[in-house]
Amino acid sequence: MNIRQLEAFHATMETGSVTRAGEKLGISQPAVSKLLRAFADTCGFQLFVRSGSRLVPTLEARLLAVEVERMFSGTERIARLANAVRNREWGEVSVAAPAALATRYLAHALAPFLADQPDLHFTLQSRTSPRITELVAAQQIDIGLSVLPFDHPHVDAEIIMRFVMVCVLPARHPLADKQVIEIDELRNEPFISLARDDCSLMSIDRAFQVKGVQKRNRIEVPLSETACGFVANGAGVSIAPPFVGLDYSDQIVRRALMPEITMDVWLLTPNTRPPSLAAQKLADFIRVAVAPYDQREGAKVFS
Template sequence: MNARQLEVFRAIMRSGTLTAAAQLLHVSQPAISKVLRHMEDQLGYRLFERAGGRLHATPEAELLFVDADRVFREIETVRDLAIRIRERRVGLVRIGASIPPIFSVMPHALTAFQGRHPEVRVVVRALSAEELSEAILVGEVDLGLTLSAIRVPMVQAEVLATTPVVVVMQESSPLAGKAVIGAPDLAGERLISYGSHADIGPLLDSAFERAGMVRQVQTEIAMAISALPLVQAGLGVALVDGMLPWASFPGVVARPFQPQALMSLSMVTSGTRPASRFVREISDDIRAAAAHWSAAARP
């Protein structure tokens, strides 16, 4: 049994006669009869009984029609999708991003993009830098946003903005009364932060060394959002990126860290696959959103 036979069978079931089925499929009536005979021969049972000049479906045909109709409705859906894609009315964009740009950049970018293309499906996945580079390489995502450097061949990175490291603490902390916090202010505090192996780690270590201190991280995290419940629970103060909207989270405040340490927000794409029209468009929206965030974040 092939797709053409199923198409003819479905047309006969829906129209009730060979002539009407032929008109529906824009072929001759003998052609419809021939396809039906071959199909019944292959199946080994009759699909229609002929009486009074009309075809009457057998019980076997009624059973077969349920799935045949479902299959062709799905084919019609795919055909319609293909036409809409050709007409550039629908598409798919897959984005991988770390948590901070999902909070700060993606809402502005998606508002602009989906305002122009409401039918385009956008998939946003929260990924670490390691996961993101792999997803870009194998084609699971079209572009990514990360605060960590990706040094992988065939992955291109474009710096969009920088964000300073901040100190996040409970609202009740004595440090909350300071406008700026330096390394000496953190003496005696339990520190939640990135490890020395992270991109920003050596810069933070150096800041502490210049103050005659050693940056001792009691709780090491890979993503800034991981520090939120820990700080809220009173487990320490966090030295993390400032791209998350810390002021919107209950019970915590953020203060600038001095000397200033900057982390870079990069947009990463494949260096081997051409970007689709929609990926190029949303890339421009992300650039604009990053510039908007950067301007709003300036003191």
Template sequence: MNFRQLEAFNAVMISGSTVRAAELMGVTQPAVSRLIAELEAAVRFPLFDRVRGRLIATPEGTLFFREVEVSFKGLDRLQATAASIRDYGAGTLKIASLAAAGAILAPAAIRAFRQQNPGVRITFHITWSSAIRNGITDGQYDLGLAADEIDRSGIDSQLFGSFPGLVAMPKSHPLTLHKSITPDLIAKWPLIGLSPEDRARQRFDEAMKKAGHEPKYVIETPNAATICALAQEGDAVGLVNPLVIGEAESRTVALRPFAPEVMFRVYLLFPADIQKSALVRGFTAELFRLRNRFEMPTA
């Protein structure tokens, strides 16, 4: 008994004749008849009765077909799995992002990616950049978006983008009269700042001190979206990553570029020494496609 014989038997059972079975298999009708005869010799019972030129399955043949049918359904599943692996990698994608990129950019990329790959299961976590780096190392994530303060040794990393920071403030704030905000202008106001270990915060502090000003922080938070929320009311202002700016934020706060530019650098992280799957490459392409909308400051 071999696969070709079983394939011929299955084709005859589902099509009803050796002629149609031959068409399904892409062979001649005599070849199908020969395969059926060989299979009957192998199982040592008749699979079909020949009645007026037609093949009618015997009771034994019908019982045997039930098992053959189960086997062919399993083969179909194997073929579908192989196609999924070929086209989409393992069929799952595990993504992690820092909060700034996880607010708008990553969800937009996930939405666009799923439109092309609806069968892929996605896990998405928003967490600290250091936790993302560790998760990449441990195999918890397939790719991550992290800020530049992390240690990138031992992983595969690529600069995703450098985004010029924006000063968020209430729409009624006096600083809105200026097209850009300099250290001299912002030094007069209390500040909402990112965490001290944030590299963009450190670059902002350096720019202020170089201009002769000591930043006056009254609130600190690790999340740029929180800075936008806090800046909606009151007199405090803060520098934010433009990745967090969506339609809702642009309606509730005023945004002005800071001069000199303070860049928020975001890196893509991947496990080291592992070839990127089709899934990872596809999702990375969506991220880069959407990146451009955030690269210029919002006035």
């Protein structure tokens, strides 16, 4: 008994004809008949009888066909799985990103990709950049997005975006009519600040210090999205990445800030094992997703 005999039997049972079985398998009718005879000899019983021009399977053949169908269903599942793996549509991928990216933007940007990959199991963690670098180095996640550079022999690091922080104002704020906000103009504004362990806070505070401006911290929040929520409700102003607060487009405005405050986003991956095809495809999609905010090339656009 060999796979070609099983294929000939399976195709004949499916099509009800030796001729059509040969067409399905891409071989001649005599070749199918020869395989069927060999299979019947191996089994030790008759598989088909003639009824006029029709080929009728015996009871024994129908019993055997149930198991053969299961076998071929299994091989078809394996073939579909192999095809999904080859097309990077199957597997497990874990990503960790700072809250500014993970809270809202990545969910919005990656949803179309994941909708097209129903067999891909995706995990997104919100972590601080120092913790993300540790997770990548320990191979506990497949992809890390960090605003801190990381030099480690077991980690590959690539800058995928350099974004410019923007000034976030209530839509009816007196400064909203300006296209560029100077740090000096925020001197007396109630400021919605991020927590002290946020990696962007040091850069923001430095910009105020360079200009000799005292920042009036009124409210401290853990997330940039939360800061935008307070700004939308008129509680103050803030400085945030351009990709946060997108759900408040009617209540807040984003304005260019001078001097500029820029931050890099690094894509980190473990290099001690080959990345899965699914992880490679997702990393490529992330590069495309952040491209609209990458200020390393092209003009700045604020809305």
